[in-house]
Amino acid sequence: MGTLVLLRHGESVWNAEGLFTGWVDVDLSAKGEEEARRGGELLLGADLRPDIVHTSVLKRAIRTANVALDEAGLHWLPVKRSWRLNERHYGALQGKNKAQTREEYGEEQFMTWRRSYDTPPPEIADDAEYSQFGDRRYADLPPELMPRTECLADVVARMLPYWYDSIVPDLALGRTVLVAAHGNSMRALVKHLDGIDDQTIAGLNIPTGIPLVYELNDDFTPRKTGGEYLDPEAAKEAIEAVKNQGRK
């Protein structure tokens, strides 16, 4: 029941620079803004008109939703935001260069940190430059829920309550729901929707700025496993680019 449209934010400034980002609140690059605009154009072209938008509390997702919805003439949509849709907290890797990290620690450790299901990177210190400790937007979070690093399993655990409590009720009204989020919070949601196992999810990457559409059954499972990208050709290429980060 309902239509779910997932939109990963457009390229961020740190995506372009090849840095681990996580909860650091970096903006879109000029290319990312253009990708977000194109995302809105694709929604229009597919005649998909979301009724409500959910975003993380990070600027790159919020701005992507704004730019895309503006393009689609839907800037006025009601919006809900939650830290539970944030990117995976990248711990002590936040702010570090991906290629340098790969060189320093080797391919296996690099890929374990990037894509293993249950091994988080080392924790970030509260006084580190790229820590979110003390950030006002997380003031309401019980201290034990404030992450200092996360693996994908942690993201699934903190994202699912939001899926069930906030997104599913909107879908249950038969609405078209846009979720503007991040590579790894979307991997967590897609893992849940498509029932992907803990090993296979390592090979799944989400492209920036290309809407992924799931028509849902009455029990909120996908009618079609994997959903459908509105621009499948561009998605294929962009998925490869995400996969190969840190390799140049």
Ligand SMILES: O=C(O)[C@@H](CO)OP(=O)(O)O
């Ligand atoms: O740096 C990050 O926060 C994420 C998304 O950009 O990177 P990765 O794809 O390596 O998990």
